[in-house]
Amino acid sequence: MTEPKQTPFYPAHVSAGGKMVDFAGWNLPIHYGSQIKEHEAVRTDTGMFDVSHMLVSDIKGEQAKAWLQKLLANDVAKLGLVGKALYSPMLNEHGGVMDDLIVYRINEAETRYRIVSNAATREKDLAQFGIIGAEFGVTITPRYDLAMLAIQGPHALEKLHGIRPRWRDTLGCLNVFQGADMGNDWFVARTGYTGEDGVEVILPGAEAAAFFQQLHAAGVTPCGLGARDTLRMEAGMNLYGHDMDDGISPLEAGMAWTVDFKNESRDFIGRSALEQQKAAGVEVKQVGLLLESRGVLREGMEVVIPNVGGGVITSGTFSPSLKQSIAIARVPKAIAAQAQVDIRGTLTNVRVLKLPFVRNGKKQFD
Amino acid sequence: MSAIPTELKYVSSHEWLRLEDDGTVTVGITEHAQELLGDIVFVELPAAGANLVAEEQAGVVESVKAASDVYAPIAGEIVAINEALVDAPEIANSDPYGKGWFFRIKPQNAADLDGLLSAEQYAAEIG
Numbered sequence: 001m002t003e004p005k006q007t008p009f010y011p012a013h014v015s016a017g018g019k020m021v022d023f024a025g026w027n028l029p030i031h032y033g034s035q036i037k038e039h040e041a042v043r044t045d046t047g048m049f050d051v052s053h054m055l056v057s058d059i060k061g062e063q064a065k066a067w068l069q070k071l072l073a074n075d076v077a078k079l080g081l082v083g084k085a086l087y088s089p090m091l092n093e094h095g096g097v098m099d100d101l102i103v104y105r106i107n108e109a110e111t112r113y114r115i116v117s118n119a120a121t122r123e124k125d126l127a128q129f130g131i132i133g134a135e136f137g138v139t140i141t142p143r144y145d146l147a148m149l150a151i152q153g154p155h156a157l158e159k160l161h162g163i164r165p166r167w168r169d170t171l172g173c174l175n176v177f178q179g180a181d182m183g184n185d186w187f188v189a190r191t192g193y194t195g196e197d198g199v200e201v202i203l204p205g206a207e208a209a210a211f212f213q214q215l216h217a218a219g220v221t222p223c224g225l226g227a228r229d230t231l232r233m234e235a236g237m238n239l240y241g242h243d244m245d246d247g248i249s250p251l252e253a254g255m256a257w258t259v260d261f262k263n264e265s266r267d268f269i270g271r272s273a274l275e276q277q278k279a280a281g282v283e284v285k286q287v288g289l290l291l292e293s294r295g296v297l298r299e300g301m302e303v304v305i306p307n308v309g310g311g312v313i314t315s316g317t318f319s320p321s322l323k324q325s326i327a328i329a330r331v332p333k334a335i336a337a338q339a340q341v342d343i344r345g346t347l348t349n350v351r352v353l354k355l356p357f358v359r360n361g362k363k364q365f366d
Numbered sequence: 367m368s369a370i371p372t373e374l375k376y377v378s379s380h381e382w383l384r385l386e387d388d389g390t391v392t393v394g395i396t397e398h399a400q401e402l403l404g405d406i407v408f409v410e411l412p413a414a415g416a417n418l419v420a421e422e423q424a425g426v427v428e429s430v431k432a433a434s435d436v437y438a439p440i441a442g443e444i445v446a447i448n449e450a451l452v453d454a455p456e457i458a459n460s461d462p463y464g465k466g467w468f469f470r471i472k473p474q475n476a477a478d479l480d481g482l483l484s485a486e487q488y489a490a491e492i493g
Contacts, residue, residue, distance in 0.1 A: 036430070296428050318407045
């Protein structure tokens with residue numbers, strides 16, 4: 001049994017009182033005392049998350065764009081400026097989701113890109129990058145020397161300006177879903193997994209712990225995996241391995257918007273499988289569920305729709321912002337505004353809602 | 367190392383018992399239990415007046431992480447339940463041995479308390 005790996009932030013986590021757990025082979029904090037308090041800090045102020053377990057891969061090659069246009073279901077041709085980011089699934093031949101990731105256009109010539117992908121799928125992703133990459137002669141460089149920190153919340157940018165005043169001008173022009181090279185292997189992107197404003201900072205591992213301490217001293221709340229999960233669920237964001245995986249099509253997981261069919265000559269991996277699915281009709285869809293009575297909806301619970309059929313909860317939790325339980329579920333498309341969930345043997349009424357539940361701190365439904 | 371007050375009794379299912387002056391026993395979950403559970407969001411308590419046998423289910427404590435059954439540590443009648451806990455379940459995290467009490471039980475046999483774990487024995491069990 002191998003020991004979980006440490007990220008460059010490890011000493012900072014321990015120092016801040018992090019309760020460490022093994023997540024996908026990494027030693028990360030589940031919380032630093034209360035995941036609910038950490039969640040609230042992100043919705044009202046600023047929190048920070050060590051996301052160094054994710055993989056950063058730097059791509060170089062004359063045919064890098066063509067490679068990505070084959071590899072990914074979304075189209076990098078959409079990246080109209082340097083630094084622009086694209087969220088995309090990476091599909092297998094059957095149209096199942098191998099992973100979801102973000103790709104940044106790094107240069108004008110579209111010969112350099114940066115990909116940020118999930119920890120649990122690291123080896124599988126690198127293998128797929130390599131197999132397809134060989135056809136296009138691209139160089140794929142995993143950046144194991146880098147750390148990554150998400151700083152999220154309504155005051156995130158303000159806090160960052162405070163400790164990096166020389167960044168103020170660049171950050172001031174940074175659009176949502178755009179990244180900027182700050183020099184010396186620092187890269188700041190206005191992206192996140194919480195539904196709040198904020199950034200994800202990629203930086204040299206050697207400078208990680210000091211950066212964390214600076215932000216902590218400036219009043220940014222360290223947040224763990226527990227809060228990360230409740231925040232992303234409120235924001236209606238998928239988690240690979242739960243809301244979708246290699247056996248689930250993006251069309252079944254609320255990700256149809258991430259698949260770009262427009263360029264008919266772009267034969268991305270999984271395209272024909274998806275076209276067949278569309279032609280046959282996709283019978284299931286992704287919805288949000290809200291439990292207004294007491295209890296917690298959990299992954300794996302059965303969703304029951306009388307006279308229609310059944311579905312399953314793919315992610316469930318207690319929402320600290322709503323103070324009620326929420327879930328993401330894959331259900332028959334004929335579902336109406338109400339359904340039932342089997343909670344430990346009792347059929348319980350739930351409301352069926354469109355995702356997200358919360359955006360920029362505000363409830364998105366009546 | 368979590369707190370394990372020496373004047374209380376314990377059971378392996380991570381509950382503590384305090385013998386009150388009137389012979390009733392107050393029951394709650396230990397600090398170790400609340401730490402394992404994480405943030406508690408709902409608590410279901412037994413009905414006042416219910417007569418339970420030892421190890422019978424006496425409620426549920428639900429955290430963000432998981433739902434966990436609470437058991438009657440000894441046989442008896444539920445004479446009081448902590449309504450404040452139902453309204454603010456996080457008290458079981460912040461004050462597990464004080465304001466976070468779950469229910470009070472009138473023991474069927476006072477002698478049942480003797481067979482329970484001491485603080486040292488519970489400490490040894492949780493390691």
